[in-house]
Amino acid sequence: MIFSKRNNAYKTILTVLLCLLCAALWGRAQGAPVSEEAKKLVAQMTLEEKLGIIVGDGNFVPGFVRNTQDAGQGMILEDQRSHPILPRLSIRTTAMSDGPAGLNREARKEGQEYFQYTTAFPTSTCLAATWNMDLVLAVGEAFGNEVLEYDYELILAPGVNLHRNPHDGRVFEYYSEDPLLSGKSAAAMILGLQSNGIGATPKHFLAHNQQTDRRTYNAVISQRALREIYLRGFEIAVKEGQPKCIMTSYNRMNGLYTAENPELLQTVTCEEWGFNGFFITDFDGLGSSVAKVRAGHNLLMSGNTEEYEELKKAIESKSFDEALLDERLARYIDFKLDSPRSHGHKPSHNPDLEAHAKIAEQGAKEGMVLLENKDNCLPLKGDETVAIFGKTSYAFNPYGTGSGEVRSLKHCISVYDGLKAAGLGVLEDMKDDYLAYIEKIKRDNLVPDYFDNPKMRKDNGIVDDQAPRHFKNRLVAFSREKELTREEISAYCERSATALITFGRSAGENYENGYLPITEREHQLLRDISEIYHSAGKKVIVVLNVVGVWETASWSDLADAILMAWLPGQEGGTAVAEILTGAVNPSGKLPDSFPLKYEDVPSAASFPGSPNYDSVNSYYNEGIYVGYRYYDSFNVPTAYPFGFGLSYTTFSYSDLKLSADQFQSKLQVSVTVENTGSVAGKEIVQLYLAAPTTQIEKPQQELKGFAKTVLLQPGEREVLHFELDERALASFWSGISAWVADQGSYEVRIGASSQDIRLKASFELAEDIVVEKVNDVLYPNVLLEELSRSES
Ligand code: BGC
Numbered sequence: 001m002i003f004s005k006r007n008n009a010y011k012t013i014l015t016v017l018l019c020l021l022c023a024a025l026w027g028r029a030q031g032a033p034v035s036e037e038a039k040k041l042v043a044q045m046t047l048e049e050k051l052g053i054i055v056g057d058g059n060f061v062p063g064f065v066r067n068t069q070d071a072g073q074g075m076i077l078e079d080q081r082s083h084p085i086l087p088r089l090s091i092r093t094t095a096m097s098d099g100p101a102g103l104n105r106e107a108r109k110e111g112q113e114y115f116q117y118t119t120a121f122p123t124s125t126c127l128a129a130t131w132n133m134d135l136v137l138a139v140g141e142a143f144g145n146e147v148l149e150y151d152y153e154l155i156l157a158p159g160v161n162l163h164r165n166p167h168d169g170r171v172f173e174y175y176s177e178d179p180l181l182s183g184k185s186a187a188a189m190i191l192g193l194q195s196n197g198i199g200a201t202p203k204h205f206l207a208h209n210q211q212t213d214r215r216t217y218n219a220v221i222s223q224r225a226l227r228e229i230y231l232r233g234f235e236i237a238v239k240e241g242q243p244k245c246i247m248t249s250y251n252r253m254n255g256l257y258t259a260e261n262p263e264l265l266q267t268v269t270c271e272e273w274g275f276n277g278f279f280i281t282d283f284d285g286l287g288s289s290v291a292k293v294r295a296g297h298n299l300l301m302s303g304n305t306e307e308y309e310e311l312k313k314a315i316e317s318k319s320f321d322e323a324l325l326d327e328r329l330a331r332y333i334d335f336k337l338d339s340p341r342s343h344g345h346k347p348s349h350n351p352d353l354e355a356h357a358k359i360a361e362q363g364a365k366e367g368m369v370l371l372e373n374k375d376n377c378l379p380l381k382g383d384e385t386v387a388i389f390g391k392t393s394y395a396f397n398p399y400g401t402g403s404g405e406v407r408s409l410k411h412c413i414s415v416y417d418g419l420k421a422a423g424l425g426v427l428e429d430m431k432d433d434y435l436a437y438i439e440k441i442k443r444d445n446l447v448p449d450y451f452d453n454p455k456m457r458k459d460n461g462i463v464d465d466q467a468p469r470h471f472k473n474r475l476v477a478f479s480r481e482k483e484l485t486r487e488e489i490s491a492y493c494e495r496s497a498t499a500l501i502t503f504g505r506s507a508g509e510n511y512e513n514g515y516l517p518i519t520e521r522e523h524q525l526l527r528d529i530s531e532i533y534h535s536a537g538k539k540v541i542v543v544l545n546v547v548g549v550w551e552t553a554s555w556s557d558l559a560d561a562i563l564m565a566w567l568p569g570q571e572g573g574t575a576v577a578e579i580l581t582g583a584v585n586p587s588g589k590l591p592d593s594f595p596l597k598y599e600d601v602p603s604a605a606s607f608p609g610s611p612n613y614d615s616v617n618s619y620y621n622e623g624i625y626v627g628y629r630y631y632d633s634f635n636v637p638t639a640y641p642f643g644f645g646l647s648y649t650t651f652s653y654s655d656l657k658l659s660a661d662q663f664q665s666k667l668q669v670s671v672t673v674e675n676t677g678s679v680a681g682k683e684i685v686q687l688y689l690a691a692p693t694t695q696i697e698k699p700q701q702e703l704k705g706f707a708k709t710v711l712l713q714p715g716e717r718e719v720l721h722f723e724l725d726e727r728a729l730a731s732f733w734s735g736i737s738a739w740v741a742d743q744g745s746y747e748v749r750i751g752a753s754s755q756d757i758r759l760k761a762s763f764e765l766a767e768d769i770v771v772e773k774v775n776d777v778l779y780p781n782v783l784l785e786e787l788s789r790s791e792s
Contacts, residue, residue, distance in 0.1 A: 032274075032276040034327070034330045034331045034333075034334045035330075035334050035337065037337060038330040038331070038333040038334040038337055039326075039330050041089050041091065041330075041333055042326045042329050042330045042333060043326070044089060045086070045089070045329075047312070047315065047322070048060075048061070048062055048312075049061050049062070049086060050325060050326070050329050051308050051311055051312055051325075052064065052085075052308070053085060053086075053091070053329060053332070053333075054293065054297075054298065054299060054300060054311075054325065054328065054329050054332070055289065055300050055303040055304075055307045055308045055311065056300065056301065056302055056303020056304070056307075056308075057085075057093050057094055057299060057301065057303070058083070058085035058093045059302070059303050060303065060305070060308045061085050061086065064083075064085050081093075081095050081151065082094065082095040082151070082153065082341060091333070091336065092336065092341070094153050094154050094335070094336060094339070095151055095152040095153050095154070096152060096153065096154040096155070096156060097147065097152045097154075097155060097156065098155075098156045098157065098403040098404070098405075099143070099155050099156060099157025099158065099404075100123075100124055100157030100158040100159050100173055100189075100404060101120060101121050101122065101123045101124070101172075101173075101398075101399045101400075101404060101405075101406050101567075101569060102118050102119050102120045102121045102143060102146070102399075102406035102409070102569070103118040103119075103143065103146045103147055103150060103152065103155070103406065103408075104118075104403060104404070104405055104406055104407055105118055105150065105407065105408045106407065106408065107407035107408050108408055115408070116150065116349055116350075116408075117353060117408050117409060117410035118146050118150070118353075118406060118408050118409060119142065119143070119146060119353060119356040119357060119360050119406070119409065119569075119570065120360065120398045120399055120406035120409040120412065120569045120570040121139050121142070121143055121356075121359070121360045121363060121406075121569045122139070122360065122363040122364050122367050122566065122567070122568045122569040122572075123172040123173065123399055123400065123404070123547075123566060123567040123568070123569070124158060124159060124172065124173055124174055124175045124185070124189075125163075125171065125172050125174070125175060125176070125547070125548050125566055125567075125591060125592070126172075126363065126364065126367035126368070126565075126566035126567065126568045126569070126588075127139060127175070127185060127189075127363055127367055128175035128176045128181055128182065128185045128367075128591035129366075129367040129368070129369055129564075129566065129588040129589060129590065129591050129645075130363060130366035130367045130587075130588055130708075131181070131588075131589055131591075131684040131706055131708050132366055132682075132708045133184055133185065133188040134188075135362060135363060135366055136185050136188040136189055136192070136363075137188040137189070137191055137192040138192065138359050138362075139189070139192060139359055139360070139363050140188060140189040140190065140191065140192015140193045140195070140200075141192040141193075141195050141196070142192075142355070142356040142359045142360075143155075143189075143192070143193060143356075144192055144193035144194065144195060144196035144198055144200075145196050145351050145352075145356070146351045146356065147193065147196065147198045148196040148197060148198050148340055148345070148347065149347050149348045149349060149350065149351040150347060150349060150351070151341075151347040151349070152198065153198055153199060153336075153339040153340065153341065154198065154199040154201060154244075154245060154335075155193055155198060155199070155200055155201065156201045156203060156247060156280075156403070157189075157193070157200065157201060157202075157203070158173075158175075158185075158186050158189045158190065158193075158200065158202055158203075158237075159173035159174045159175075159202075159203055159204065159404075160174065160175070160182060160183070160186045160202045160203065160205075160233050160234050160237050161174045161204060161206075161207070161208050161209055161230075161233075161249075162174065162176070162177060162178075162179060162182055162209065162229060162230055162233055162626065163175075163176055163177040163548065163549070163591075163592050163626075163627070164177075164209040164210075164603050164607075164620070164626060165209065165210065165515075165601060165603045165604070165607040165608070166514050166515035166548055166549035166550075166592075166598075166601065167210070167512040167513075167514050167515045167607060167608065168209055168210050168211060168512060168514050169211045169400075169402075169507040169508050169509060169510065169511040169512055169513045169514050169547075170208075170211065170400075170402075170404065170507070170508070170509055170514070171507070171514040171547055171548040171549075172399070172400045172404065172507060172514070172547040172548055172566070172567050173400070173404045175233075175591060176591035176592060177591065177592045177593065177626055177627030177628070177642065178591065178627060178628070178642065178703050179228070179229055179230075179232035179233040179236070180232075180233075180236070180703050180704065180705075180706075181591055181703065181706070182233035182236075182237075183232060183233040183234070183235065183236025183237050183240070184236060184240075186202055186233060186234075186236070186237035186241060187236055187237050187239075187240035187241035188241075189241070190202065190237060190241030190242070190243045191240075191241055191242075194241075194242070194243070194244065196340070197339070197340040197343070197345065198339070198340060199243070199244030199245050199277070199335060199339075200241070200243045200244065200245070201243065201244075201245040201246065201247050201280065202234060202237050202238070202241070202243050202246055202247070203246070203247035203248075203249070203282070204247055204248065204249035204250070204282055205234060205246050205247060205248050205249055205258060205264070205269075206226075206230055206231065206234065206248075206249060206253060206258050206264060207219035207221060207226075207230050207249065207251060207253045207258070207620075208249035208250065208251055208258075209618075210512065210607065210608040210609070210615075210618060211509060211510055211511055211512050211608075212512055212608035212609060212615055213608075213609065213615045214250050214251060214509075214510070215250040215251070215285060215286050216250075216251070216252070216286065216616075217251050217252065217608070217609055217615045217616070217617070217618045218251070218252040218253065218254070218255065218616060218617045218618065218781075219251055219252070219253045219254070219618050219620060220254060220617050220618065220619045220620060220780050220781070220782055220784055221253065221254060221620040221780065221784075222620070222623055222734065222780060222784055222786055223732070223734035223737075223776075223777075223778060223779050223780075224623065224624060224731075224732045224733075224734045225620055225623045225624050225626075225786075226778055227732035227734075227739075227774075228624050228731065228732050229624055229626055231268065234246075234269075235273055238269065238273045238274075238275050239273055239274070242276070242277075243275075243277055244277040244278070244335055244338075245277050245278050245279070245280055245335070246269065246275065246277060246278075246279050246280070247279075247280050247281070247282055248264075248265070248279060248280075248281055248282060248285075248297070249282055249285075250282050250285045250286070253778070254778055254779060254780045254781050255780075255781030255782075257285070257286065257287040257291075257292075259281050259282075259285055259287055259291075259292045259295065259297065260287050260288065260291035260292055260294075260295050261295055261778075262294065262295040262296060263775070263777035263778050264295075264777075264778060265279055265295050265296030265297075266295070266296050267775050267777050268774075268775070268777065268778070269296075270296065271775070272774055272775065277331075277335070278298035278299060278331050278332045278334075278335055279296050279297045279298055279299070280297070280298070280299045280300075280301055281297055281299070281300050281301055282301075283301045283302050284301075284302055284304070288310060289306075289307035289308070289310045289311045290310055290311055290314045290319075290320050293311065293320075293324070293325060293328055294320070294324065296328070297328065298328045298329065298331045298332035299332050311325070353410070357570065357571060360569045360570055360571045361571035361574055361575060363568075363569065364565075364568035364569055364571050364572050364574070364575035365575040365578060365579065365584045366587055366588055366682075367566060367568060367588045368563055368564060368565050368566065368568065368575055368576065368579055368586055368588050369563070369564040369586065369588040369589060369590055369644075369645040369646075370561070370562075370563055370564075370579070370586040370588075370645060370646040370647070371552065371556075371562040371563070371564055371594075371640055371644075371645075371646070372556060372559060372560070372561050372562040372646075373560075373561050373646050373648075374560045374561065375560070376648075377539045377541075377560040377561050378541070378561045378579075378580060378582070378648070379579075379580060379581050379582025379648060380424065380498060380580050380581050380582070381497075382422075382423065382424070382581050382582075383423065383424070383425070384424060384425060384496075384497035384498060385424070385425030385426070385427065385495065385496045385497055385498075386419055386424050386425065386426060386496060386497070386498045386499070386500050386541075387427055387430060387492040387493065387495070387496035387498070387499050387500070388415060388416050388419065388426060388427070388430065388431070388434075388500050388501075388502075389484070389492075389499060389500065389501040389502075389525065389529060390481065390482075390500075390501045390502040390503060390504070390525075390543075391434055391437060391438055391441075391476060391479075391481060391482055391504070392415075392476070392477065392502045392503070392504025392545050393414060393415040393416055393434070393500065393501070393502040393543070394414050394415075394416050394431060394434045394435055394438060395414065395438050395476040395477070395504075396412055396413070396414040396415060396502070396504070396545055396572055396573055397477050397504050397505070397506050397545050397567050398412045398567060398568065398569050398570050398572055399567050399569065400506055400507045400508040400547055400567055401473060401474045401506055401507065401508030401509075402508035402509035402510065403509060404508060404509065405473065405508070406570075407473075409570045410570075411570060412570045412572070412573075413570065413571055413572060413573035413574050414572075414573045415500065415502050415543055415545075415572075415573050415576050415577070416431055416573070417573045417574075418572075418573030418574045418575070418576050418577030418578070419500075419573075419576075419577045419580070421574065421577065422574075422577040422578060422580075422581050422583065423581075424577070424581065425496070425497075427492060427495060427496065430492060433482075434482065437482045438476055441475060441476050441479045442475060442476070445466055445467050445475065446465055446466070446467060446479070447462055447465055447466065447467050447471075448467065448471070448474075448475065448478035448479050448480075449478075449480065450478050450513060450516065451467070451471070451478070459510075474506045474508070477504050477505060477506035478506065480519070480521055481519065481521050481522045481525060483521060483525070484525060484528070486528050486532065489528050489529055489532050490532050493532050493533055493536050493538065496538070497538060498533075498538060498539050498540075498541060499529050499533045499538065499539070499540045499541070500540075500541045500542075500543060500580075501525070501526060501529060501540070501541070501542055501543070502542075502543040502544075502545050502565075503518065503522055503542065503543075503544055503545065503546065503550075504545040504546065505545070505546040505547055505550075506547070506567075507547040512608060514547050514548055514549075515548070515549060515550070515551075515598065517550065517551040517554075517598075518551065518554065518555055523554070523555055526540075526542070526555055526558050526559070527558060529558075530558035530559070539560040539561070540558065540559050540560050540561075541559065541560065541561045541562075541563070541580065542555075542559040542561070542562045542563070543562075543563050543565050543576055544562065544563065544564045544565060544566075545565050545566075545567070545568075545572070546564075546566070546567075547566070547567055548566070548592060549592050549593075549594055549595070550564075550594065551595075551597065551598065551639075552594060552639050552640070553596045553597065553639045556639070563576065563579060563580070563586070564588075564590070582648060582679070585647055585648045585649060585679055585680060585681040585682070586645065586646065586647060586648070587645070587647060587681060587682035587683070587684065587708070588645050589643050589644060589645035589684045589753065590640055590641070590642060590643060590644050590645060590753075591642075592627060592642065593627050593628050593631050593638045593640070593641055593642040593754075594638055594639040594640040594641075595631075595636075595638055595639065596637060596638060596639050600631075600636055600638075602622035602625050602626060602627075602630040602787070603620070603621075603622050603626075605621070606618065606619045606620070606621045606622070617782060619784060619785075620784070621784065621785055621786055621787055622786075622787050623786035623787050623788075624699060625699065625787050627642055628641060628642035628643075628703075628754045629699035629700075629702065630699075630787075632699065632700040632701055632754060632755075633699045633700040633789055634789070638755075641753050641754045641755035641756075642703075642753065642754040643684070643686050643703075643751065643752070643753035643754045643755075643756075644752075644753040644754075644755070644756070645684070645753075647677075647681045647682075647683070648677070648679050648681065649675055649676075649677030649678065649679045649680070649681040649714070650675075650676045650677040651673050651674065651675055651676060651677075651681070651683040651712075651752070652673070652674045652676045653671055653672070653673055653685070653750055653752070653758040653759050654671070654672045654674070654759070655670070655671060655672040655719075656669070656670075656671045656748070656750055656759040656760075656761050657669070657670045657671070657761075658748065658761050658763055660763065661762070661763050661764060662763065662764050662765075662766060663724075663729065663741075663746070663763050663764065663765045663766075665725070665726060666723060666724065666725050666726075667723070667724045667763060668721065668722070668723055669687060669705070669721070669722040669723070669724065669748055669750075669761075670719055670720065670721050670722070671685060671719070671720055671722075671750050671759060672717055672718070672719050672720075673685060673709055673712070673717065673718055673719075673720060674712070674715070674716070674717040675712035675713065675714050675715060675716050675717075676714075676715075677714060678714050679714065680711050680712060680713045680714065681711070681712060682708055682709050682710065682711055682712065683708070683709045683712070683752070684706060684707075684708045684709075684752075685706065685707050685708075685709070685720050685750060685751075685752070686703060686705075686706045686750070686751045686752070686753070686754070687703070687704050687705035687706065687722045687724075687748060687749070687750055687751075688701040688702060688703055688704065688748075688749040688750075688751060688754065688757070689701060689702055689704045689724070689728065689729070689746060689747070689748060689749070690746065690747040690749060691729060691731065691741075691742060691744075691746055692742050692743070692744025692745055692746065692765075693742065694742045694743060694744050694768075695733065695740060695742045695768065696731055696733055696740075696742075697788060697789050697790060698731055701749060701754070703754075704722075704724060704728045705722035705723070705724070705728075707720040707721070707722065724748075726741055726769055726771040727739060727771055727772065729741035729742075729746060729765065729769075729771075730769070730771040730772075734776075734779075736770075736773075737773065737774055737775065737776040738770050738771070738772060738773045738774065739770075739771040739772045739774070740768060740769070740770055740771065741765055741768065741769040741771055742765070742768055743765050743766060743767050743768045744764070744765060745762050745763075745764055746762060746763055746764070746765060747760055747761070747762050748760065748761050748762070748763070
């Protein structure tokens with residue numbers, strides 16, 4: 001015997017270490033091992049079959065014919081059901097659909113009587129504004145259940161990019177300007193979706209923050225901003241949510257297409273974060289198929305002949321190893337083998353839409369943010385008559401356009417519907433006039449102002465004054481507001497106790513239309529309403545049915561109350577009404593800072609690229625100073641700060657406790673919140689950390705934790721708990737490629753918003769800690785002049 005008993009112990013330790021090393025090495029190149037079954041299936045395929053699956057999920061497999069009729073909405077094919085690709089191996093296409101606000105299935109056709117609807121849940125920004133991760137999880141569970149029961153296996157959601165600039169037409173598909181709130185929301189959504197056995201697909205990885213030149217622009221970002229801001233949300237989503245898939249983005253980043261970047265896909269995502277799923281490209285992106293598969297892709301969508309031929313030639317000429325193709329494909333086949341269908345699930349085609357509507361309603365109620373409530377004019381009395389102005393009060397926007405739409409919802413509750421159902425008096429003739437105006441917009445079908453310029457006309461094939469077919473769902477939102485004379489407004493004023501006006505916007509992929517501020521026509525209408533109602537001693541409420549950050553400073557003095565309703569999904573009107581009447585106490589808070597003016601946005605000067613509208617490079621010059629990290633550090637006042645939101649009650653904060661005054665690997669924080677007002681309510685408490693700057697500069701403070709209370713009755717208290725780990729203290733020091741916590745004094749700030757800090761306490765870190773050493777990758781390919789506090 002070579003090994004004695006003692007040697008046996010060494011042997012065991014050695015074996016464990018070797019296994020760990022092998023696992024680490026395996027993870028380095030591949031992620032977790034794929035199943036033997038998947039490998040066997042790939043081994044039985046011809047090269048043409050393998051290529052035909054990895055490129056387009058079957059489209060190029062000899063003999064396979066899919067119905068590829070494009071529905072003209074997003075890139076998803078109309079018939080994206082599961083079909084047999086290789087019957088002899090029982091391999092089928094993956095049934096996939098878009099999100100992220102609900103299953104984006106084909107819409108009901110004219111004359112079609114029997115139709116199964118889907119639920120339009122609140123859009124991502126509205127969900128982040130709930131700060132309630134249990135609720136986001138519940139939305140994910142319900143949404144995922146529709147994916148499953150309607151026989152889909154993969155949902156191309158959630159969107160996890162950071163809100164860098166409000167112009168981006170896809171902001172509503174993403175959560176927040178803060179990576180912690182974004183990452184936690186995405187993780188909760190992924191867990192909810194995947195609890196149904198289907199796959200979730202966080203997208204668009206990475207730095208997809210603009211629509212201008214979306215297929216080509218090169219985002220130039222420092223390593224530090226990448227690690228702390230842009231990668232961070234995805235990192236949390238991947239580590240905590242364990243998604244089965246990730247979709248790369250169209251754009252380039254620091255020189256390479258994200259889809260072709262092995263450092264991004266292999267080194268960071270698989271090796272450092274332990275991602276075990278498969279990578280899919282965004283649909284019909286540019287670049288080389290060989291480079292994409294090499295970098296880590298397991299599926300190229302939607303796939304085309306050039307991609308297929310490029311890969312085939314590379315394999316035939318031995319410039320690309322077929323073994324790598326096999327490995328990539330096997331990982332994707334593994335996903336198919338693990339789908340609910342493969343496990344024998346029979347879809348019911350009958351999810352509980354009523355229960356899901358309730359969850360959508362709860363999301364909308366908790367996500368809406370009360371921005372103004374002068375003289376406590378809200379809640380309304382409950383039996384008064386409200387004059388409801390604004391076309392989107394009647395044609396409410398539940399979601400945006402493009403692949404982020406939910407095309408087969410059954411209904412959308414408008415503000416008018418909601419107020420009426422809540423028992424408030426409404427003016428029916430006013431409604432009839434607005435509905436007639438909306439019908440006229442649809443009938444006239446004129447090109448809306450926003451699209452009426454040479455570039456947009458060309459891009460959308462507009463030849464005369466008629467809007468193209470694909471504008472149908474956005475026509476009302478983008479058309480002009482109805483004009484009213486002062487006499488008409490005065491007549492409404494005589495018959496109502498309060499005026500409500502909704503300003504509505506839509507936005508979506510391909511356009512920088514996330515931030516379309518108040519028009520002169522709308523401003524004039526608001527001025528007139530405000531003057532007439534105020535001189536009659538009556539109040540004016542503004543509801544914002546907009547995609548995200550909006551300009552409010554130029555008109556907010558005209559309103560007594562402002563409710564940010566976002567794009568809140570199909571039940572939005574009910575949520576608006578119940579908040580206005582006080583049946584629901586608003587408890588949402590802003591996931592983004594609202595600037596006083598657009599020019600104050602830290603990326604304003606460099607967005608969407610340089611030079612404008614011919615963007616080759618899009619320089620992320622603001623570095624880590626995104627959102628409140630910028631406004632707070634550079635003393636730039638905002639209209640409403642990050643984390644802000646009003647309630648009908650008040651809360652006191654007390655008893656801030658830290659588990660130690662010296663940091664040692666972890667620190668527990670607790671705080672007591674009491675409802676000190678007269679109605680029940682929920683409070684969102686935010687933990688910001690101000691770190692010492694002995695080694696590198698830091699933002700003035702950063703969000704490191706948040707919690708929402710239960711519904712507290714007047715006088716009721718709750719103790720909220722937070723935990724700070726080493727990573728929470730650390731900043732990314734790119735010189736040594738490590739997360740480092742600086743020695744010194746840290747201040748814990750407990751706030752009701754980033755600007756309303758209620759309690760503070762400090763702790764010390766005795767010595768610098770190198771919390772985590774990571775790979776020195778993803779550095780910019782051009783010189784970047786980053787904003788620095790030391791130069792301000
Ligand atoms: C979008 C993706 C979407 C895909 C499929 C692309 O244009 O960027 O978000 O999942 O189309 O519809």
